[in-house]
Amino acid sequence: xxxxxxxxxxxxxxxxxxxxxxxxxxxxxxxxxxxxxxxxxxxxxxxxxxxxxxxxxxxxxxxxxxxxxxxxxxxxxxxxxxxxxxxxxxxxxxxxxxxxxxxxxxxxxxxx
Amino acid sequence: xxxxxxxxxxxxxxxxxxxxxxxxxxxxxxxxxxxxxxxxxxxxxxxxxxxxxxxxxxxxxxxxxxxxxxxxxxxxxxxxxxxxxxxxxxxxxxxxxxxxxxxxxxxxxxxxx
Numbered sequence: 001x002x003x004x005x006x007x008x009x010x011x012x013x014x015x016x017x018x019x020x021x022x023x024x025x026x027x028x029x030x031x032x033x034x035x036x037x038x039x040x041x042x043x044x045x046x047x048x049x050x051x052x053x054x055x056x057x058x059x060x061x062x063x064x065x066x067x068x069x070x071x072x073x074x075x076x077x078x079x080x081x082x083x084x085x086x087x088x089x090x091x092x093x094x095x096x097x098x099x100x101x102x103x104x105x106x107x108x109x110x111x112x
Numbered sequence: 113x114x115x116x117x118x119x120x121x122x123x124x125x126x127x128x129x130x131x132x133x134x135x136x137x138x139x140x141x142x143x144x145x146x147x148x149x150x151x152x153x154x155x156x157x158x159x160x161x162x163x164x165x166x167x168x169x170x171x172x173x174x175x176x177x178x179x180x181x182x183x184x185x186x187x188x189x190x191x192x193x194x195x196x197x198x199x200x201x202x203x204x205x206x207x208x209x210x211x212x213x214x215x216x217x218x219x220x221x222x223x224x225x
Contacts, residue, residue, distance in 0.1 A: 004154075032211045042215040043203055044155065088154055090212045099168045100145060100205075100214055103152040 002025060003092050004103035012109045019076040021087050021106050026070070027094030033065055033072045036088040038105065044088055048074060079110045114126030114138065116217035118204050124223045133220045137185070143167075144181055145214060146189050147203040155203055161187065162210060167184035195225045 005024045013019045021035075033052050036044035048063040050056045050072065056063045062075040072091075076083055086105040092098070117136040125131050137144050142160050142163050147155035159169040160175065162182035172179070176195070181187040191198055207214040 006154075034213065043201075045221045046213055046215060047189045049213050082186055090214075097170075099157055099160050100207075100210075101157065101217040102147075 001099045002103075004089055004098065006087075006103035006106045009107040010060050010109050011106055012111060013079050014111050015079060015081060017079050017110075019079045019083065019108055019110070020069035021076075021089075021108065022062075022071060022075040023073065023089030023103055024071045025089075025091045025094075027091070027096055028067075028070060029094040030067075030070075031089045031094070033063070034090040034092075034100075035063060035072075035074045036102075037059075038081075038088055038092060039087045040085075064110055066083075076108075081110045081112050084108055084110045114165045116204055116206050116215055118217035118220055120220055121218060122221050122223075124225060125194055127196055127224050128193040129188065131194055131222060132174075132188050132190045133202050133204075133222075135187045135189070135204030135206070135217060137156075137187075138215060141206035141208055142184070142213070143207045143210045143212075144187050145203075145205040146179055146187070147205065149203055149219075151200075158189070160210075166211065191222075194222075196224050198222060199224045 035048040050063040086106045089103040131207040144161045146158045160167040179189045201219045205214040205216045
């Protein structure tokens with residue numbers, strides 16, 4: 001089982017819709033969770049961090065963490081074509097050690 | 113505040129040659145990461161430093177890759193000798209300490225021919 005799993009997509013949504021991106025992780029002891037956005041040919045850019053169960057909102061972005069179910073999600077409201085990118089989930093910590101592990105990413109396409 | 117600096121941006125070498133990448137983290141950041149990202153895949157952690165000590169290098173191909181972080185600030189990653197499958201983007205990231213938000217540099221795109 002992969003440590004951090006994401007659906008590779010592409011996830012296609014119309015402009016103005018809500019995009020929902022999901023991530024599951026295998027290590028129940030993981031402590032910190034991050035979402036990065038990566039445009040083609042660019043390096044990952046941090047967009048959200050979440051450390052405790054529940055929701056965290058920042059502008060159009062909401063991160064949701066459920067440690068009991070071992071998943072973390074990212075909601076993007078009012079999706080724009082400029083949101084089209086690959087979204088990477090990253091998880092820190094756990095029994096495998098204090099390291100930052102990434103998923104393979106979900107490609108999001110927002111249709112005008 | 114200056115971001116993570118990496119050089120060079122691009123490098124093309126022949127197989128069996130050696131190459132080195134340099135990274136300067138954000139000032140005050142104790143944790144430094146080197147990742148390898150192959151096209152279409154997520155970043156794969158090669159090595160993680162806490163100050164000048166290695167926290168994890170379990171996925172570093174130690175027969176050909178080496179990394180150091182002297183004085184706990186900047187870092188170099190070396191490949192010797194390079195193989196075709198080393199063609200990838202090498203990303204450096206840093207965070208204030210382990211578990212906090214990590215920020216990436218622009219990366220070095222390596223092509224081995």
